[in-house]
């Protein structure tokens with residue numbers, strides 16, 4: 001192994017420690033008002049692989065009394081899909097955090113894993129008595145590992161693997177949510193059969209990454225959010241979704257380094273944000289963070305210089321929402337910001353995700 005490889009294989013926790021310092025020391029530039037794609041090489045070796053994620057979850061499960069690790073099904077290629085559960089009292093309000101419906105959007109998974117570790121420490125002492133937390137940290141493990149039945153030769157990332165939006169059958173898992181459960185792709189079917197059907201879920205945040213060039217008011221966004229927009233969503237469910245968004249918006253804006261826009265998303269029930277709200281009355285929020293972990297279009301993928309603050313943005317999102325649900329303050333969240341929150345636009349004119 002040469003020196004370069006050793007440097008690139010630095011552990012994620014080590015990288016996060018370095019990134020945390022840089023976030024504090026350069027709050028505004030961290031968001032990256034510079035050239036869109038010029039954020040360093042696109043390097044996947046710092047990301048958890050599916051196997052290292054499973055090891056991590058098993059280690060936390062062994063350490064944490066309150067945590068239960070469950071397998072909810074298998075991907076097309078047969079990988080077990082994991083759910084980390086914290087259910088202290090079935091009567092508590094329950095929130096689900098879902099990451100990587102799209103396999104090339106992995107920093108939210110890295111943040112979710114770090115958050116799981118926090119739940120086993122004093123950082124979140126007392127919270128678990130008043131809120132139930134479900135985390136699915138990598139729904140589309142085949143896409144995340146590039147183990148798919150189509151070519152990824154034109155994808156850009158270095159680091160031993162490619163990551164793709166689609167599942168192994170080249171299906172977009174976030175367009176499956178209006179189907180009968182029996183007709184869904186394996187990964188979404190597992191989500192419906194063994195999570196949505198099995199637990200009474202009050203809130204869900206569906207975590208994604210978009211391109212790097214979205215902006216509002218002339219400033220690149222660190223992320224964009226959206227509540228359900230399908231006309232069949234119950235008014236109360238929508239109102240509580242907006243409150244969930246309010247907690248996230250204000251916690252990120254208060255950090256000083258975050259800049260949040262409104263996502264310009266579709267109203268179809270085939271999208272998770274809408275489908276779960278219509279079918280199960282779950283108050284949902286889409287969070288689209290900046291920059292994908294791999295893509296064939298350069299402006300979509302984010303170099304590793306910005307990884308630290310995007311992981312931090314995920315942790316802040318998860319931490320602030322479980323606290324607001326646990327202490328009931330989410331009930332009083334001010335939703336009026338939604339009326340003036342600018343809808344993001346793309347500098348390249350071609351970016352979208354969800």
Ligand SMILES: [Zn+2]
Pocket residue numbers: 101102105207208209353354
């Ligand atoms: Zn996505």
